[in-house]
Amino acid sequence: MSTTKLTRREQREHAQRFIDTLAGTAFPNSRRIYVHGSQADIRVPMREIQLSPTLVGGDKDKPRYETNEPIPVYDTSGPYGDPDISIDVRQGWQSCASRGSTRVTTARRSANAARPIPKRGWPTTVSMSCASAAC
Incomplete structure (x- = not known):
């Protein structure tokens, strides 16, 4: 059986066609749903899995x-699991900052910064003499 080796140009054309045809697909017997959080702009992707009769x-x-x-489970597939999203890997994903999620992160950081860290009784510095395994 003889196989012909593709030239670099042919390999690039094949790769380009693959990239151009990328599309979001769903798993069989499931559909994507979204659960809305406390803020209107936050939607958590879930996959609703249809079960067979018992x-x-x-x-x-x-x-x-x-x-x-049906059983809802957290959908970890990102935008690739959403058939309604047009995927272009050359453009990349929309950044979190442009979606407005930075204000939530900033609010959490500032709330945590106000709380003091309790001391646990552990030393805060390590002596250089104890840095070796012989200590």
Whole structure:
């Protein structure tokens, strides 16, 4: 079996076609939903997984099934899991700062800065003589 090696130009064309056709896809038997937080502009992506019916009785000829509610799970796929988002890897993702999430981070930092750190009884400095394993 002989395989022809692609030239650099052909490899680049193949890679370019792959990048141009990237699209968000969903997992089978699931759909993306969003849970809204305390602020209107924050949406947490979740994946709602549809479950198969459960056999609860009956016989071989007439089985009885019970439907199961879909299970929501946190969706870690980012924008690639959203079929409504146009993906262009050359443009990159929208930065967090442009979405306005920096004010939440800043508010958390300033709230934490106001609290003193309790002392735990551990030394705050390490003597250079104890830096070796022989100490």
